[in-house]
Amino acid sequence: MAGVTSGTGPPAPYGRDRELALLAGLLHAAGPDGGERVVCVAGGPGEGRSGLLARAARDFPGPAHLVGAPGRRVPWSGTRALLAALAPSGAAARRAGRLARGPGGVAAALAAVLPGRGPVLLCLDDLPLWDAHSRAALAAHWRAPDPRGAAARVRWLVAAAPGRPLPVPERAPLVRLERLARPAARALLAGPDGRRVGGAVAERLLDEAAGHPGVLAEAVRRLPPAVLAGTAPAPVRLVGDDTLAAVYGGLLGALPADGRRLLGVVARACGTPDGPYEPDGPCAADPPDDVREEAYRTEVGTALALARALRVPVEALDGLVAAGLLRRRGDELAFPDPFLRRAAGLLGAVREEGAKPGGCAVPAGTAEPGGHPAEPTGPALRGPSLPALPSLPSLPDARHERHRADRLGPPPAVRARSGAARGRELLARGFAALAGGPVMDAHESFAQAAKALGERCPAEAADARFLAMEAAWAAGDVGACLAALDLAPAARGTERAFAEGLRAALTIRPDRARTPLARVVAGGAGREEPRLLLRAGAAALVLGDVAAAARLHGRALARARAERRASLLPRILEHLAYAELRAGRYSRAGHAAREGLRAARATGQHNSAAHQHAVLALVASVTGDGPAAAGHAERALAIGRPHGLAQAVTLAEWALARADSGAGLAERAAARLAPLVGPGPRGGHFALRMLAVPCFVEAAVASGQEAEARAATEEYARWAAYGLDRPAPAQLARCRALLAPRGEEARRWFGEALRCHEESGNDFERARTLFAYGVRLRRLRRPGEARGPLRDALVAFERAAAEGWARQARAELRATGAAGGRAPEPAALASLTPQQQRIARLVADGATNREVAARLSLSPRTVDHHLRGVYARLQLRSRVELSALVAEARG
Missing domain, CATH: 1.10.10.10 (Winged helix-like DNA-binding domain superfamily/Winged helix DNA-binding domain)
Known part of the structure; x- marks a missing residue:
């Protein structure tokens, strides 16, 4: 056997008899087209990948060559190493190398150097680490092999670690290296290392290594002889961080920077289980997947929230899952390999003040067992290849404590940290609660984060303040909103204007709110940062400028997509859908909400999903799809009620009431709406309460509750005078028309409502006014006059796909003697x-x-x-x- 190999690996492939037999059978057969056969071997760091290739090459009946990744990744270096192993001389290798780069490609080069008889086995280790030119040439050769030439006699055995894609044919068989059973691991432990391992220490090592050959061998190499013999005290963990750094450093160092950082964030979010895995089955070295994942999993929302807090891009998540480094089941992420979780978690083991003692330091040139020399990575080197994350304590278990407010104060380990580090930890907890927990817990975490970050990190502190306000807004807590805004006494520019304007709006001082909020909206015109555009859009919504709000949120959506900031999309689409609702553009609102729902599910943001469901319920109530409205409302309420999402709950209840109104069930609609429009803690969300009043007045009048409708109308009149909602004057006039005792007075108010509708631009509300006007005329025994408004209302309802309202308009038209629609079945x-x-x-x-x-x-x-x-x-x-x-x- 000739060739070059990287690293030494285990001296023999212990416990790999099944894999060797499988490889022998696959390599003996010809390829599917009668030509070459390509077989893949996938094995994690230290699992004996190189040792398996070496044994397969030794057992092959014909010539076999093992070639590893060249030390220098320069163009065509891999091809040169391969041909040098095959050619009888350097001159022949150079001639073959020129052929490989020519029209004939790898097939011509192999024909020039391979003998004329018998099959040849070529073992390529760590192919993804070869240079791009060589990988492309091999991939092109495998896509179009030449069964008539010498290449038809070649058998290829290609190996790689997880996370490194192989450029092989899609139908190439794959042999996956599993962990060793306990007898094989015990045989490896008693191998030719020469050190005596005591019985108790051996059993502990077998338990902690869990069948991983590289971890077991590396731990034995690193532990002192006295510890191995049992004559000296053993550390708490025999498999230490330095062992995992040596074994996994090459794999982590080869990942793209964003993927490596995100893997470290997910490891931090998973936390550290209490102690090592305790075996309880017949094969103690191989715990079942569900047990291993139970200890090393987290919710997607928790991991992405922590990534946002640390400003780590999240787009690499799908690639990590596809590579098998992470496993995703529903809304949970898991590390199938607990050692990889520990090694990845060590990426963030550097404090802001300096390196953490005992951290993951991979010395330059350390060989990955069974692989190649690892890249110089790790916090000890502070190199650019492995950016260090701030050291954060592990988040609490997502199933039990992730959404609990820290009312007893931070633990001592957190108090001892710097203010910035503690602030980022609180920020991460707030993101996790805002994504899928009680929003007032998120408010508390964000408020504490703003105090901790203070003047050291002003941008992050400002974000924390407004996130605290947003969480309190979702909960409908005006006092908490004001408290969050009071955290920014030294704010400047648009940040100060936003805080002043919101404070004035929340304390019902609209005259003082208009100027600063208008400054924020105007400032958003020149912004490109999505979070600043979001802030400007929120200011526009408070001012009632829904056109500007939709425009600003649309720009924020485009920027977030361009920057691939997937975690921001649900929040932006939530605001955009609400702006479209306020404008009466229900089809657009439904489109934004459906897209937001998909984004929320993909990023694990359940609270945002509840809001999207509430918007979709409101849209379905307009279109007359009762089952859809009820289904979306039920989903919104199932999340919104336990998490304190007053805004989503109010929207969902409002949707159910509008569905009842559209079906002609006025009494039930009024009963649903009465609590929403009432004041006090049992009422609806403070920002939605007045918006729902016109629906309540209409239902209350239709069900004979005129006293309640009149009281609500008078309160609505005072609110409409503030000028914070453009459709409000028209809807107020409609309410007064519905309550008017005399026909002439009603006609005057309906005329005023239709005039105001022309200015507000909300076509659906205009159609409802036309419908109410036509109904009133018919009941005044003026059917001829009623037909015009009813026909206009029917056309508008049909354009808006509001089938429930269109059905009522047809019935009223029939009642006037006109051909208003289909006869009922x-x-x-x-x-x-x-x-x-x-x-x-x-x-x-x-x-x-x-x-x-x-x-x-x-x-x-x-x-x-x-x-x-x-x-x-x-x-x-x-x-x-x-x-x-x-x-x-x-x-």
């Missing part, structure tokens, strides 16, 4: 409530309202209300049509 009776069905059957049988009331123990007024709901839902005009429909249904 008998099956439509099933859409009525049980009480409505009972009343409809009795009326169809000829009973009067008083007779129905006596029969069902109801008041005549209640029967009349239910009967009007039946007519509206079934698009009927009279008892005659109702009787015919019921008779047809009875069949």
Whole structure:
């Protein structure tokens, strides 16, 4: 056997008989096209990859050559090393090298140097670490092999560690190296190392190494002879950090910088299990995957929140999962290899003040067992290849403590740290709670982070302040919002203007809020940073300038996409969807919410997903899709209620009420809306309470609750005078028209409402006003005048895909004698409530309202209300049509 190898690895492939037999069978057969056969071997650091290739080459019946990654990655260095191992002389190798770079490629070079008989085995170790020119030439050769030439006699055995893609054919078989069973690991421990290992120490080593041959061999090499013999005290961990640094340093050093840093962040988020894995099965060296993942997993939201706090890009996550370095199941991330978690976690083991004693330091030139010399990596070298993360204590377990507010103060280990490090830890905890926990816990963490970061890190402190305010806003806690804004007494520029404007708006001083918030909105025009655009868009929403809000959030979305900041997308899309809702553009709001829901799920931000569900419920309530509205609202409430998301809960409840109104169930809609528009802690979200009043007034008037509707209208009038909502004057006029006792007064208010609608630009609200106007005219026995507004309303509802409202408009048109739409089907009776069905059957049988009331123990007024709901839902005009429909249904 000839060739070059990198590293030594274990002296023999212990416990690899199954893999060797499998390789022998695969290499003996020809390729699928009768030509070359390419077989892959995947093994982690120190798992005996190189030793397996060496044994396979030794056992091959024909010539075999083992070639490792060249020391210098210069163009064509890998091809030169391969041909030098095959050529009888240096001149022949140079001639073959020229052929490899020519039109014939690798096939021509192999034909020039290979003997004419028998198959030849070429073992390529660590191929992904070869130079790009050589990898491309080999990939092109494998894609189009020449079965007639000498290359047809070649068998290729290609090996790589996880995380290093192989340029091999898709159908190439793969042999994966698993951990050693305990008997094989014990044989390795008793191998030719020459050191005597005591019985108790040997069992501990076998337990801690968990069947990893490289870790076991490296631990034996690094432990003092007295410790191995059991005559000197043993450390708490026989497999120390220096052992893992030596074994895994090459793999981690070969990863792209962003992937390496993100892997370290995920390791920190996973935390450290309590003690080593304790075996309890027949094969103690190979714990089951679910047990290993139970100890080394975290929620995606926790990991990404910590990455955002440390400003680590998260786009490499999918690549780490695809490479097998991480395993993703649903909303959880896991390290299949606990040693890799420890080694990756050591990347962040440098404090801001200096290196942590005993940290992960990989000396330059340390060989990866079974591999090649590792890159100079690790905190001890402070090299650019392995950027150090701030040392943070592990986050609490996501299943039990991740969302708990730190009410007892930070632990001593955190108090001893610098203010900046502690602030970033609190910032990470806040992100985790904001993503998927109680939002007031997030508010508390962000507020403490702002205090800890202080003047040392002003940009991060400012972000923490406004994140604390945003968390309190989501919870509907005005006092906490003001407290967060009070943390910035020394703020300057747009930051100060934003804080002053919001403080004035929250304390109901709109005149003082307009100027500073308008300055923030104007300042957003020249910004490119997504978080600053978000702030400007939020200011525009508070001012009621929904056009500017949509524009600014659209720009923030474009910038976040361009910068591949996936973790920001749910938050931006949440704000954009809300701006489109305020503008009455429900289809756009639904599109933004659906995209935001996908982004929230992908990044583990469950609270944002709840808000997106609430928006989708509101959109479905407008389009008349009752099941969809109920489904989205249920999902929003399932997350929003336990996490204190008052804003999402209010939107979801509002959506259910609007769905009831669209279905003609005014009484139920009013009952849902009454708590939302009421003041006090039991009311709805402070920023949504007044926006829901017009819906409540409409439902309350339709269900006979005029006193409650009048009181709500007067409060709405005071709020509309602030000028913070453009559609408010039109909707106020509509409310007054609905409450007007005389027809002429109602006509005047409806006219005023339609005039104001022309200025506000909300087509859906204008259609609702036209519908209400047409209904009022019909009930004043003016059917001819009612048809015009009702037809206009029907057209607008159909354009908005608001089928529930369009159905009511058709029914009202039919009631005026016009051809307003399709006749109802008998099956439509099933859409009525049980009480409505009972009343409809009795009326169809000829009973009067008083007779129905006596029969069902109801008041005549209640029967009349239910009967009007039946007519509206079934698009009927009279008892005659109702009787015919019921008779047809009875069949």
